[in-house]
Amino acid sequence: MTVRVRGSGRVKPQGGGFELATWYLMRLTGIGLFVTALGHYLITHFVYDPASQKAQWIIDNRWGNIAWRTVDWLMLSFVVFHSFMGMRTVVQDYTRGGTRTLLTMALYLGAFVLFALGTIVVATLQFPVA
Amino acid sequence: MLLQYRGGPGMLAWAFHRISGVAIWAFVLLHVLDIWLVGANPTLYDDVLRVYASPIGRVGETLLGAALLYHALNGLRIIVIDFWPAMTRYHRQLWTASWVVFVILGVPVAIQIMAPAFGLNAPFHFGG
Numbered sequence: 022m023t024v025r026v027r028g029s030g031r032v033k034p035q036g037g038g039f040e041l042a043t044w045y046l047m048r049l050t051g052i053g054l055f056v057t058a059l060g061h062y063l064i065t066h067f068v069y070d071p072a073s074q075k076a077q078w079i080i081d082n083r084w085g086n087i088a089w090r091t092v093d094w095l096m097l098s099f100v101v102f103h104s105f106m107g108m109r110t111v112v113q114d115y116t117r118g119g120t121r122t123l124l125t126m127a128l129y130l131g132a133f134v135l136f137a138l139g140t141i142v143v144a145t146l147q148f149p150v151a
Numbered sequence: 152m153l154l155q156y157r158g159g160p161g162m163l164a165w166a167f168h169r170i171s172g173v174a175i176w177a178f179v180l181l182h183v184l185d186i187w188l189v190g191a192n193p194t195l196y197d198d199v200l201r202v203y204a205s206p207i208g209r210v211g212e213t214l215l216g217a218a219l220l221y222h223a224l225n226g227l228r229i230i231v232i233d234f235w236p237a238m239t240r241y242h243r244q245l246w247t248a249s250w251v252v253f254v255i256l257g258v259p260v261a262i263q264i265m266a267p268a269f270g271l272n273a274p275f276h277f278g279g
Contacts (some may be wrong), residue, residue, distance in 0.1 A: 029179055030229035048233065051226045057221055059203065067260050068277045071212065072204035076193030084189075097183070104176040111173060131180075139183045142190045 031110065043106055050103040057096035081149045090143050097139040105132035160246040168225050171218035178215055210255035211263050220257055224249040 034040035055085065074083075082090050096101075105128050112124045158227045188196035202208050232238050238245065259275070266273045 076189045102270040142187045151274045
């Protein structure tokens with residue numbers, strides 16, 4: 022098992038297919054998250070104070086607006102892919118054989134469940150009654 | 152392999168990227184579950200929010216922000232070098248630059264988040 026200790030990220034996989042697509046998608050979702058996740062953090066912690074964003078406030082304000090729901094769902098898609106595929110790289114670096122297969126499958130299952138939960142709440146939460 | 156320190160910015164950048172990445176993944180698990188409560192159990196969500204807004208919660212949020220900002224800036228550095236290999240010559244400057252941006256952006260945000268934990272008013276105000 023070799024670890025690439027370089028200034029840059031994972032070596033671009035050769036031969037195309039799933040691994041190369043993942044390599045590109047990690048970079049694309051990374052750029053997407055640079056904008057959406059950092060923006061989200063700044064809005065929820067710098068512009069507003071955490072204490073002021075109660076459930077009813079979220080329902081009435083942030084998620085009373087379909088554009089914010091769309092942005093947040095995009096962020097969810099980016100972050101589920103990026104964080105779980107990143108964890109897959111970690112698993113592949115430290116495990117092999119049956120353990121690796123088991124943990125990778127657990128990650129795929131976890132990603133699916135989390136994506137479903139997040140999608141359900143952002144898509145089905147009732148809009149405030151006007 | 153995380154402990155086999157071999158020195159140099161490349162090794163440090165990689166180790167910090169991995170540690171911050173795993174930490175952010177763990178928070179994302181927690182965060183999607185807590186946001187799910189906004190629909191499923193708003194009262195419980197408000198209880199969780201009180202933990203986040205407590206002094207210890209604010210320390211956690213500040214650390215989360217540091218992990219996010221480092222991971223984002225170092226990720227950008229990785230992308231620059233991947234798609235523009237000539238920049239490898241300047242990898243040390245890119246590494247330094249990412250820390251300069253980290254401090255300039257991070258310090259005001261950390262002060263803003265931590266001020267209420269010390270009974271102080273948050274220094275920056277945005278309407279409302």
